[in-house]
Amino acid sequence: MLNVTFDFTDKYLIKIFIGPAALALYSIPQQLTGKLSIISKGIAAVLLPAIAYEKKNKVMTKEFIISLNIFIFIIPLLIFFLFNFFDLFFNFWLGKNYSIQIIPLAKIFSIITWVSCISHLITSYYEGSGIIKKSATIELAFYPFFFSFLCMAVLNANLFIIAFVILLKEIFLYVLKSISLSKKINSIKYSYLIITLSCFYLFYTIDLNILKLLNNE
Numbered sequence: 001m002l003n004v005t006f007d008f009t010d011k012y013l014i015k016i017f018i019g020p021a022a023l024a025l026y027s028i029p030q031q032l033t034g035k036l037s038i039i040s041k042g043i044a045a046v047l048l049p050a051i052a053y054e055k056k057n058k059v060m061t062k063e064f065i066i067s068l069n070i071f072i073f074i075i076p077l078l079i080f081f082l083f084n085f086f087d088l089f090f091n092f093w094l095g096k097n098y099s100i101q102i103i104p105l106a107k108i109f110s111i112i113t114w115v116s117c118i119s120h121l122i123t124s125y126y127e128g129s130g131i132i133k134k135s136a137t138i139e140l141a142f143y144p145f146f147f148s149f150l151c152m153a154v155l156n157a158n159l160f161i162i163a164f165v166i167l168l169k170e171i172f173l174y175v176l177k178s179i180s181l182s183k184k185i186n187s188i189k190y191s192y193l194i195i196t197l198s199c200f201y202l203f204y205t206i207d208l209n210i211l212k213l214l215n216n217e
Helices: 002-017 020-057 062-097 102-129 132-155 159-181 186-205 208-213
Strands: none
Touching: 002 020, 002 132, 002 159, 020 062, 020 102, 020 159, 062 102, 062 186, 102 159, 102 186, 132 159, 159 186
């Protein structure tokens, strides 16, 4: 239930306070880039039995480590490579409904989805280990802060700021969930640096002139 609340709060607020046109512009790149999460969910489902075995035998499974490393080190490189083709892809996919304003949002949502995929793998580890309450408690405690910042972003009527708040939410949730595992999994420590560098590169690739068009959309 809490995941559903996280996923739909921004869209409800945008529709109510900014309008359906802004919601459409916001939702298209969010939904398309969100397809990446299908991969992490599929991997997580396969890993659950192995993680349960790890709990019983107290040995970190290689499958979980490999899957986590793929998402931490390889997926961001693939995403940044695809950045070069976003304009071509969305122009082809949307046709006459294409808008250049979609590109910066699509880039941000790509990073959001990537971070949420890593976070989902960590959550799956907690589920398989029988300590899912820890993940749920972190999300529940964080939600009031997320909702407050999201409301301020919506009142500013800027879709870029709203997407940025969602990005910060995913990063903070991932760090809070994963920090206790960083002593057991070295790649998690590197992931913090990679996420930071990815955010810098993300904003480096965004055209500031396009961002102005997202204001008061």
